[in-house]
Amino acid sequence: MTKIEHSIVINRPVEDVFAVYTNLENHPKWHPGILEAVKTPDGPIGVGTTWRIVRKVLGVQRLQESEVTEYKPNRNYVHRSKSPFPVEVRQTYEAVEGGTRITVTVEAEPGGFFKLAEPLLKIMSKRDIDAGFANLKELMEAHSS
Numbered sequence: 063m064t065k066i067e068h069s070i071v072i073n074r075p076v077e078d079v080f081a082v083y084t085n086l087e088n089h090p091k092w093h094p095g096i097l098e099a100v101k102t103p104d105g106p107i108g109v110g111t112t113w114r115i116v117r118k119v120l121g122v123q124r125l126q127e128s129e130v131t132e133y134k135p136n137r138n139y140v141h142r143s144k145s146p147f148p149v150e151v152r153q154t155y156e157a158v159e160g161g162t163r164i165t166v167t168v169e170a171e172p173g174g175f176f177k178l179a180e181p182l183l184k185i186m187s188k189r190d191i192d193a194g195f196a197n198l199k200e201l202m203e204a205h206s207s
Contacts, residue, residue, distance in 0.1 A: 064184050069165035070195040074202050076136045076155050079162040082202065083153065084139045086113045086128075092197035095190040097123065108133045113141065147171055166191060 072079050082088055084107055086099035098116040101107065111130040116123055125145070132140035132152075139153045149170040156163045168187060 064170045064187075065167065066184060066188050066191065067165065067167045068188070068191045068195060069163055070199055071158055071161050071163050072199050072202050073161040076157045076162045079164055079202065080136045080139070080155050083164060083198070084133075086115060086141075089194070092201055093190065093194035094197075095119070095187075095194075115143075164195075166195075 085101075086096075087101055089096040089099055095117050096115060097118060100114045102112050102114070107130065109130055109132065111133075113126075113128040113130075115126040115128060117126055118124075126143050126149075127145060128141045128143040128149075128151075130139070130141045132138055136155055138155065140150065142148070142150045147170060149168065152167040152169075154165045154167075156165075168191070170187075
């Protein structure tokens with residue numbers, strides 16, 4: 063099992079950060095590994111919402127289907143996928159002085175080829191999360207006035 067955890071403070075209200083970050087259709091704007099995300103069905107995001115995500119993994123485009131399993135507005139959001147291997151992404155949101163602390167915890171169980179590449183996947187995933195958070199912070203704080 064691979065586990066990665068990262069948090070950052072974004073100088074915006076919890077409601078703003080939650081609305082932007084939980085809508086995965088926004089992620090290609092700042093997350094280096096996500097090329098596209100499409101939500102189904104139409105309507106608001108909540109438990110049962112599914113995402114079709116195209117991401118680049120080890121230089122190869124892969125389709126990942128994910129389902130929202132927990133949704134508590136402005137507090138937490140969890141989505142899980144089974145392909146190409148089981149992954150759970152847990153997001154927690156906390157109001158702090160000056161903004162919002164968002165913590166993302168990714169737990170994955172790579173198998174087959176991905177098990178062999180697990181150490182590299184962990185390094186690359188952490189790098190992508192770090193870069194994505196930095197880009198998101200810059201974008202959201204630049205548009206805060």
